[in-house]
Amino acid sequence: MDKNLIFDAHTHFNDGSYADEGFEIKTLVKEAQEAGVGYFLNCAFDLESSKLALEQATAYPNMFVAVGIHPMDVHNFPKAALEEVARLAKSPKVVAIGEVGLDYYWAKEHRELQKEWFKAQIDIARKNNLTLMMHIRDAKDNYEAYDDALEIIKSLPAPRMIVHCFSANETYAQKFLDLGCYINIGGAVTFKNAKDLQTAAKMIPLNRLLVETDAPYLTPHPLRGQKNFPKYISYTVAKIADLKNLTPKEIIKHTTENAFQVFNLK
Numbered sequence: 001m002d003k004n005l006i007f008d009a010h011t012h013f014n015d016g017s018y019a020d021e022g023f024e025i026k027t028l029v030k031e032a033q034e035a036g037v038g039y040f041l042n043c044a045f046d047l048e049s050s051k052l053a054l055e056q057a058t059a060y061p062n063m064f065v066a067v068g069i070h071p072m073d074v075h076n077f078p079k080a081a082l083e084e085v086a087r088l089a090k091s092p093k094v095v096a097i098g099e100v101g102l103d104y105y106w107a108k109e110h111r112e113l114q115k116e117w118f119k120a121q122i123d124i125a126r127k128n129n130l131t132l133m134m135h136i137r138d139a140k141d142n143y144e145a146y147d148d149a150l151e152i153i154k155s156l157p158a159p160r161m162i163v164h165c166f167s168a169n170e171t172y173a174q175k176f177l178d179l180g181c182y183i184n185i186g187g188a189v190t191f192k193n194a195k196d197l198q199t200a201a202k203m204i205p206l207n208r209l210l211v212e213t214d215a216p217y218l219t220p221h222p223l224r225g226q227k228n229f230p231k232y233i234s235y236t237v238a239k240i241a242d243l244k245n246l247t248p249k250e251i252i253k254h255t256t257e258n259a260f261q262v263f264n265l266k
């Protein structure tokens with residue numbers, strides 16, 4: 001492990017828009033490396049992206065994979081898809097099950113189904129000693145998905161757990177920390193209106209913090225509105241360093257150490 005290099009602990013090289021728009025993964029990886037990123041977690045969101053992430057990771061020793069089905073998509077899959085996730089989870093490059101969880105942003109329907117799939121995919125993480133990469137999203141100023149997720153992981157904890165793209169507040173950060181979770185902070189922390197998230201980032205202990213791009217989404221300020229790439233993670237690192245009154249180097253050292261820990265890497 002090189003603690004001077006950034007670990008982008010949640011990104012999507014497998015997002016179809018990169019290929020559609022002519023971006024080559026090898027170029028994106030190279031540009032990220034030139035920007036100081038040494039390690040990647042290529043996160044899946046359905047079966048196809050799970051397989052693609054695995055295929056992409058074979059070319060890069062420092063690219064790891066999460067396989068799983070996103071809560072917004074579970075209603076489109078037959079139950080048998082869980083067996084496929086369980087089978088893919090055994091691939092050597094897989095370190096996590098993700099992104100899985102609860103997304104209450106749009107519809108009220110499918111909530112029970114989302115919970116069922118969340119639990120079933122936690123079970124796969126438990127059986128394979130894998131990390132749980134959680135996607136939890138609510139409508140604005142609402143915390144029902146966060147509450148339900150907390151309740152589920154309290155009774156069904158995975159060996160190691162991450163809240164990806166954390167977007168709640170200090171109180172909720174503490175609730176997840178109390179359950180042993182790591183908290184992954186993305187580009188949203190750089191947004192001017194992200195006061196709650198910035199306050200949370202300030203208090204999250206250095207030994208539980210991770211950084212991510214969630215590329216191609218959530219591009220950090222001042223590039224907000226453009227397509228996101230792993231090479232832009234340094235804006236997020238700089239913002240967290242600023243909030244915590246530390247240097248980017250210190251943030252990188254801790255978050256990379258934490259990522260190795262939480263993904264159970266040597």
Ligand SMILES: [Zn+2]
Binds near residue numbers: 010012043214
């Ligand atoms: Zn994502």
